[in-house]
Amino acid sequence: GQQLNQSPQSMFIQEGEDVSMNCTSSSIFNTWLWYKQDPGEGPVLLIALYKAGELTSNGRLTAQFGITRKDSFLNISASIPSDVGIYFCAGANNNDMRFGAGTRLTVKP
Amino acid sequence: GAGVSQSPSNKVTEKGKDVELRCDPISGHTALYWYRQSLGQGLEFLIYFQGNSAPDKSGLPSDRFSAERTGGSVSTLTIQRTQQEDSAVYLCASSPSGPLDTFGSGTRLTVV
Numbered sequence: 001g002q003q004l005n006q007s008p009q010s011m012f013i014q015e016g017e018d019v020s021m022n023c024t025s026s027s028i029f030n031t032w033l034w035y036k037q038d039p040g041e042g043p044v045l046l047i048a049l050y051k052a053g054e055l056t057s058n059g060r061l062t063a064q065f066g067i068t069r070k071d072s073f074l075n076i077s078a079s080i081p082s083d084v085g086i087y088f089c090a091g092a093n094n095n096d097m098r099f100g101a102g103t104r105l106t107v108k109p
Numbered sequence: 110g111a112g113v114s115q116s117p118s119n120k121v122t123e124k125g126k127d128v129e130l131r132c133d134p135i136s137g138h139t140a141l142y143w144y145r146q147s148l149g150q151g152l153e154f155l156i157y158f159q160g161n162s163a164p165d166k167s168g169l170p171s172d173r174f175s176a177e178r179t180g181g182s183v184s185t186l187t188i189q190r191t192q193q194e195d196s197a198v199y200l201c202a203s204s205p206s207g208p209l210d211t212f213g214s215g216t217r218l219t220v221v
Contacts, residue, residue, distance in 0.1 A: 004151075006151070031208060033208050033209075040214065041212075041214050041215075042212025042213050042214050042215055043152070045209065045210040048208045088151060088152065090152075090208075095140065095157055095165070096157075096165075097154065099144075099151040099153075099154075100151050101150055101151040102150075102151050
């Protein structure tokens with residue numbers, strides 16, 4: 001099936017630093033999504049992108065839908081301790097959604 | 110309820126036994142998905158229900174896995190003759206349409 005390559009696998013950063021993670025695919029997606037998962041919980045939708053080239057912000061989060069429709073990135077600015085968690089990208093074509101393996105973010109106070 | 114509810118939250122079963130996992134989606138959500146998440150891994154698609162349409166079962170890993178959705182609401186994922194490699198967190202999610210925005214907290218299945 002379609003494979004999403006998400007990188008990096010993990011990040012250790014200092015509070016206040018900016019973070020960037022990305023996802024690439026061999027296939028085109030119509031929608032790109034970014035989720036955050038806290039321990040013992042299900043993923044929570046952060047940002048949804050519907051149009052190639054779209055750049056969307058949600059507070060300190062910014063995500064872009066790549067022009068080729070095969071990639072997306074997520075930036076977190078001025079990280080805080082509660083940003084800790086696992087971030088997943090997902091690509092969707094209608095109801096077919098595929099997830100990346102996740103980026104585990106650790107923020108040191 | 111306010112969110113997607115899954116039960117049980119934890120299940121330990123002996124190899125070879127059958128298990129049933131339950132998902133109560135948000136009322137009115139026509140789309141329901143099951144995913145499996147192994148330790149430290151991403152989400153693996155299992156099955157998708159949309160309204161009264163035939164479900165998309167393309168992600169079910171073997172014929173030991175089956176799922177049904179009764180009355181367009183509650184869904185049950187059944188795993189027969191469980192194997193140790195079935196150990197994972199099973200996540201259910203529902204959506205009215207568009208991107209998945211509401212996941213349950215999952216059922217952690219451990220096969221011993």
